[in-house]
Amino acid sequence: MSTATSAQAPAKSGRGTLYRGNEGMWSWVIHRITGVVIFFFLLVHVLDTSLVRVSPEAYNAVLGTYKNPLMAVGEVGLVGAIMFHAFNGLRIILVDFWKGGTKHHKAMLWTVVVLWVITLAAFAIRHLMLAFGGH
Template identity: 65%
Template sequence: MAHRVTGVLIFFFLFVHVLDTALVRVSPEAYDEVVATYKTPLVALLEYGLVAAILFHALNGLRVIAVDFWSKGPRYQKQMLWTVVGIWVVLMVGALYPVLGHAVREVFGS
């Protein structure tokens, strides 16, 4: 279920991204205004959520491929799921500062 949810979330992000990027052809000033609204701590949290969705979707996709194409995949799918979750958590901890660092500096002024 999480794989499908993250896939839908990524699709909606890409849809919005294409729309706001296309705005530059219509009105560069409007594009600049929209992009300026993205420089907030709330959007930084949403970016972190996007990173979380992409990483989980990618890692779990590899697990799904292994389950489908490896003869022992179905037998080990639970262990592979927990491996995916463990790798995902480690990568998400590693993504904290690169993704949220600028938002924390903006909020706390350091």
Template identity: 60%
Template sequence: MATAPVGTLYRGREGMWSWVAQRITGIAVFFFLYVHVVDTALVRVSPEAYDLVIATYKTPIVNLLEVGLVGAVLYHALNGLRVIAVDFWSKGPRYQRQMLWVILGVWVAVMIPGTYYMMIHTVEALFGSTP
């Protein structure tokens, strides 16, 4: 393998893959936002119509997808702050790699309890509550 070009922030390794992930999570979250505005708009139809569509959010599979959505939003937010630091902080470009590992650590630290609280009802409903 040829050596990576020196001094390029976005080609190869952490810099490029964090950018790829930023695009993928951004697209996913944006398309969900379209759907979410439309499902919320059902409050203008009737309480029954709204409660019916919200009931699908409470099913196990959609609940799991919601955890994925929160994970995507959280990554996009944290990496977005990292990009701002790279752009505006004089030492940002030098520490871009370390900052990526920091935000990934924060992501894991938030997602572990986050997943627990988001899934607890689904897990209890599926496997029975523990005493």
């Protein structure tokens, strides 16, 4: 049983807060992880694209490695990270700037999840069919 006193004390255990272990925390955690994943891919992606200034052969050779089926699965993961970060980022903006944002933040998170599943499924079907040669 929690009392008003214990709920107002600094929440060392995380109990008595609205945040820890709930939707707000997990969307924050996933937003951070997907952000870092996208950032490190971005560094690699600018470097691989820069090979167009070395020679067509060098660029085509490295791009060829993106075209094998194992990498295609990784690309679906990467696009999944981008999609989640994008939709959840828009939710964060609504929480910050829209009057009803804090009230509806949980409903908006489930909207993000639904949009993410639909767009990622569409991407995955098209991309994997292309990558596995079924087009």
